Amino acid sequence: MSKCSKCGASVSFLNGSCIEIRGSDQSWVGISYICPKCDTILGISPDLMTLRDDLTEIVRSLHQRSDDGS
Numbered sequence: 001m002s003k004c005s006k007c008g009a010s011v012s013f014l015n016g017s018c019i020e021i022r023g024s025d026q027s028w029v030g031i032s033y034i035c036p037k038c039d040t041i042l043g044i045s046p047d048l049m050t051l052r053d054d055l056t057e058i059v060r061s062l063h064q065r066s067d068d069g070s
């Protein structure tokens with residue numbers, strides 16, 4: 001269990017909401033974790049399900065590239 005840095009409430013669960021994380025040339029779907037008591041954003045992490053799909057896509061394109069073989 002963690003504590004909210006703002007209101008000090010013990011946080012046994014967090015509200016999550018989808019956000020977009022923007023990098024310089026790419027963006028990811030992420031989840032922001034919000035204190036259920038005071039709505040402070042306590043953390044942000046990439047959406048693992050979306051990341052997994054992205055990785056699958058990257059691996060697939062790598063395979064296709066090597067299959068071209070010349």
Ligand SMILES: [Zn+2]
Nearest residue numbers: 004007035038
């Ligand atoms: Zn709080």
